[in-house]
Amino acid sequence: MENTLLLNEQAGAAQAAVNELAGLSTLEKNKALSDMADTLEHRQRLILAENQIDLTNSRNKNLSAAMLDRLMLNEERIHQIADGLRKIAALPDPVGSGLMEVKRPNGLDIRAVRVPLGVVGIIYEARPNVTADVVGLCIKSGNAVLLRGGSEAVNTNKIISSMLAAAAYSAGVPEGSIQFIDPTDRSLVTEMLHLRKYIDVIIPRGGSNLIKYVVDNSTVPVIETGAGICHAFIDKSADKDMAANIVINAKTSRPAVCNTIETLLVHRDIAKDFLPLIADKLSKYNVEMRGCERTRAFCPDMAPAGEEDWATEYHDLILSIKLVDDINAAVSHINTYGTKHSEVIVTNDYASAQFFQNKIDAAAVYVNASTRFTDGFEFGFGAEIGISTQKLHARGPMGLNALTTMKYLINGSGQIR
Amino acid sequence: MENTLLLNEQAGAAQAAVNELAGLSTLEKNKALSDMADTLEHRQRLILAENQIDLTNSRNKNLSAAMLDRLMLNEERIHQIADGLRKIAALPDPVGSGLMEVKRPNGLDIRAVRVPLGVVGIIYEARPNVTADVVGLCIKSGNAVLLRGGSEAVNTNKIISSMLAAAAYSAGVPEGSIQFIDPTDRSLVTEMLHLRKYIDVIIPRGGSNLIKYVVDNSTVPVIETGAGICHAFIDKSADKDMAANIVINAKTSRPAVCNTIETLLVHRDIAKDFLPLIADKLSKYNVEMRGCERTRAFCPDMAPAGEEDWATEYHDLILSIKLVDDINAAVSHINTYGTKHSEVIVTNDYASAQFFQNKIDAAAVYVNASTRFTDGFEFGFGAEIGISTQKLHARGPMGLNALTTMKYLINGSGQIR
Structure with missing residues (x-):
């Protein structure tokens, strides 16, 4: 009183x-x-x-x-x-x-x-x-x-x-x-x-x-401010090295902050090549991976991801991974589980890049760059009071x-x- | 259910x-x-x-x-x-x-x-x-x-x-x-x-x-949207005819809407000339007037205004009137009782106009124009979903x-x- x-x-x-x-x-x-x-x-x-x-x-x-x-x-x-x-x-x-x-x-x-x-x-x-x-x-x-x-x-x-x-x-x-x-x-x-x-x-x-x-x-x-369940979607046309660099950076450079990715979505047409490659790199950064059933078909050692993983902001070196049939499935997953913070597509396809930026409902929608750039200083504002979601x-x-x-x-x- | x-x-x-x-x-x-x-x-x-x-x-x-x-x-x-x-x-x-x-x-x-x-x-x-x-x-x-x-x-x-x-x-x-x-x-x-x-x-x-x-x-x-206790302040340097036109328009042209004035504040140095003039005009428009004690010294027939009048949006042909010692008292009254909608000063003094526009905390702060202009069409927006306060x-x-x-x-x- x-x-x-x-x-x-x-x-x-x-x-x-x-x-x-x-x-x-x-x-x-x-x-x-x-x-x-x-x-x-x-x-x-x-x-x-x-x-x-x-x-x-x-x-x-x-x-x-x-x-x-x-x-x-x-x-x-x-x-x-x-x-x-x-x-x-x-x-x-x-x-x-x-x-x-x-x-x-x-x-x-x-x-x-x-x-x-x-x-x-x-x-x-x-x-x-x-x-x-x-x-x-x-x-x-x-x-x-x-x-x-x-x-x-x-x-x-x-x-x-x-x-x-x-x-x-x-x-x-x-x-x-x-x-x-x-x-x-x-x-x-x-x-x-x-x-x-x-x-x-x-x-x-x-x-x-x-x-x-x-x-x-x-x-x-x-x-x-600040709640961030962010995603990277690796399109079938993605440059695999660029995709790997972006995923590693967006997951590992500061895992406790809100612009870090929590879920990796991989187009099925690139899964066979990309999944073993990224799993190998992520394990070198001590990232714990949890995959959907179809992901685990390519990476049998990976722990299974459940429904709750898609809805979790780990704040940690943990990444859930899901194989998707196409860009529509990726957009739908992101608009369902995302917190409207930062999302990225890695692609070399003009129409996919446009579609992703138009259809994703989030504060920052990236093509071919790490979600870690969502930040007042990186945007050139010189200061930041927070990130509005x-x-x-x-x-x-x-x-x-x-x-x-x-x-x-x-x-x-x-x-x- | x-x-x-x-x-x-x-x-x-x-x-x-x-x-x-x-x-x-x-x-x-x-x-x-x-x-x-x-x-x-x-x-x-x-x-x-x-x-x-x-x-x-x-x-x-x-x-x-x-x-x-x-x-x-x-x-x-x-x-x-x-x-x-x-x-x-x-x-x-x-x-x-x-x-x-x-x-x-x-x-x-x-x-x-x-x-x-x-x-x-x-x-x-x-x-x-x-x-x-x-x-x-x-x-x-x-x-x-x-x-x-x-x-x-x-x-x-x-x-x-x-x-x-x-x-x-x-x-x-x-x-x-x-x-x-x-x-x-x-x-x-x-x-x-x-x-x-x-x-x-x-x-x-x-x-x-x-x-x-x-x-x-x-x-x-x-x-x-929309709550409007708006004021007109008539400064000592005001053109009395302009002031009267603005008060009449802002009170009587559509008394039920939110950009109408509810209280008239009059500088003491212009009160003797302006109050009888405006009271006479307002009565021709059937406006009920309620004045503070000092206002009633000039207009003895006016009903008294109480504390609750300053805090009331009448939505009607009623106007409360207060005599103030200076522009500071006017600004202080407005920032206390206003709903941050629309406020006007009628003045011919450059410094008073600037002071009023700087110190009043409201969506629209006018010099020498009716508050009735606070409107999406009048502002040139072509449409209006409401007036945010x-x-x-x-x-x-x-x-x-x-x-x-x-x-x-x-x-x-x-x-x-």
């Missing part, structure tokens, strides 16, 4: 800041970002001390080595985080840029310009670098931000966000623009999801359970523009209707 | 249609729209007969004369509805238009193109012309549509939507693209709001209670583009990361 009141106050203070925040000039915001970066570096010992507390607590809770590594900060990582803020400062400011302008027959001049969304609530899991990243993107786009990170990183996130808030405030960013929400009280997540009065959008970043909880419970508009507002990698809305400015000389 | 199963089947059939629907050419869609228009005109007697049933039932339920007029069709109105479909056919097709294209340093070619949203669910109140309008906009933008209209218009909407569906199907639009949801079972609205699997967006069109219910209960993404996805008048999303098409030559 006390926490709920505090959350309401925090969100109210954030909303109270938005008008002034929206009016900051690009120079003012860039100065704040630069000061924020400097603070993190100058006061890194304090951050590392708090991070040690989180690490010790997490070791006592038997967190996995991978989780501990994601949580751990050192001098080099803090430098990278600070540098991330400086890179955001160097990006073009989306606020105020014109989206359209028309002069109507009655003389009205109608313009649409980008403006900040207002208050952005982020609910995210363990990595502390997300804290500075998200704050940087929100401040650059003129938004206030409420940070609800993972409880494992509570002390690290708290010190980072308070340092950022202090540096921003000194640089002229209004109080209330950057706020840390206590992650030890889980009921506050649910509270946040209902603060429509103060919060303009909620962005969940994390596993599918978190995202599903947010979507099911929020009355605040949500931008869904929904269709409204933003789809695919979200840069600074995704944190803005627009308003129409209409200038007249007394027109009435 | 039986209805719920049917609704699930209908929504599933709509989702099953989206892939083929998205692939229709502009010519195919325009032919369907033209055939749909012809059908309504050729078979208008059937529509008028069903409309008579709805009118009789509604008279027996003592619906107001205004409601009966909104429900009533005649030959001329059916002609207008058909013509609306022909006008939609004449608009440019948003599907397939390019939004960006970049060649990345690694040779990847990344394009973003508009694609349909998929399945659009519309929940709307009485007017039967909305049925054809919405179907036309959805088909033109390549979306399937589920129509849940008002129960008063059940027979009229049913015959119109079945005629449109039949004409569209004959013209090559896939079955399931246009479906009528039984409005007599209210539980189906709640069911619709949870069919995330099949429905991509819900657009409520109607009163604030309907919109609030949809927003509070939907797990399907929602585009809010939210910040995500679409803001202000929504034309065909608001019914689309995009996908990235990435073409490579074997790039890996």
Whole structure:
């Protein structure tokens, strides 16, 4: 109850800041970002001390080595985080840029310009670098931000966000623009999801359970991010070496991230040549393979894949493999089991490439390139707040523009209707 | 229960249609729209007969004369509805238009193109012309549509939507693209709001209670429309005749619609001259005025306005009036009580105009023109699916583009990361 009141106050203070925040000039915001970066570096010992507390607590809770590594900060990582803020400062400011302008027959001049969304609530899991990243993107786009990170990183996130808030405030960013929400009280997540009065959008970043909880419970508009059951379809005309390179890269270069493939679909006409080749290569990368019956006819050592495999995001070095009769079967499988994230066809056939890009319903549809490119930096946006897997507002990698809305400015000389 | 199963089947059939629907050419869609228009005109007697049933039932339920007029069709109105479909056919097709294209340093070619949203669910109140309008906009933008209209218009909407569906199907639009949801079972609205699997967006069109219910209960993404507490602020430098014309137009030309003003804010330095002038004019238009204490000092006959007046959308010839000390007080009042729809300043001061447009948080911010221009046709979009009062996805008048999303098409030559 006390926490709920505090959350309401925090969100109210954030909303109270938005008008002034929206009016900051690009120079003012860039100065704040630069000061924020400097603070993190100058006061890194304090951050590392708090991070040690989180690490010790997490070791006592038997967190996995991978989780501990994601949580751990050192001098080099803090430098990278600070540098991330400086890179955001160097990006073009989306606020105020014109989206359209028309002069109507009655003389009205109608313009649409980008403006900040207002208050952005982020609910995210363990990595502390997300804290500075998200704050940087929100401040650059003129938004206030409420940070609800993972409880494992509570002390690290708290010190980072308070340092950022202090540096921003000194640089002229209004109080209330950057706020840390206590992650030890889980009921506050649910509270946040209902603060429509103060919060303009909620962005969940994390596993599918978190995202599903947010979507099911929020009355605040949500931008869904990150769930990725991605596929590679190897068409009969594919260059087999190119196909193998793409599959290896899309599965093994970072298996825990969302733009990794989970299922390989192989056209039956190329299966006899391609399946043994790719199985041999994948086994050298320690990828566990699970095949459909027809795949296992070519690779008898492979474990069987079941219905649940097609619907699983492994986040791991595991790949399910299915032999399909034609491109229609591949498209149908992908539109059934995919999460509308990233899909690729490897082909040398013009009509197949076109058909695949037209018929697949996903944020990013590739021909002859790894799905791992679905990323704000790789797309040239210079930053990324997440990868939207929904269709409204933003789809695919979200840069600074995704944190803005627009308003129409209409200038007249007394027109009435 | 039986209805719920049917609704699930209908929504599933709509989702099953989206892939083929998205692939229709502009010519195919325009032919369907033209055939749909012809059908309504050729078979208008059937529509008028069903409309008579709805009118009789509604008279027996003592619906107001205004409601009966909104429900009533005649030959001329059916002609207008058909013509609306022909006008939609004449608009440019948003599907397939390019939004960006970049060649990345690694040779990847990344394009973003508009694609349909998929399945659009519309929940709307009485007017039967909305049925054809919405179907036309959805088909033109390549979306399937589920129509849940008002129960008063059940027979009229049913015959119109079945005629449109039949004409569209004959013209090559896939079955399931246009479906009528039984409005007599209210539980189906709640069911619709949870069919995330099949429905991509819900657009409520109607009163604030309907919109609030949809927003509070939907797990399907929602585009809010239409609530409008709009204001006119008369600055001290305003041309008094221009100000009076704008206030009269914005209040009286169609008082029941959302872009009408509900509150007039008057700068204290112009109050002595302007308030008696505008009160005199408004009374000639039979506008009931409710003033704050300081307003009533100039217009002692005026009824008093209370706190609840500032928060009320009258939908009627009623106007609340408040005297404010300066532009800051006006902006603060508007950002507190407004619904982020349309706001206007009447001024001859450059800095005031700029300040107002920068500080007001609304879809449309006017200088020296009536708020009644917030409308898809007046903005030159050629059509309108509603006026969004939210910040995500679409803001202000929504034309065909608001019914689309995009996908990235990435073409490579074997790039890996």
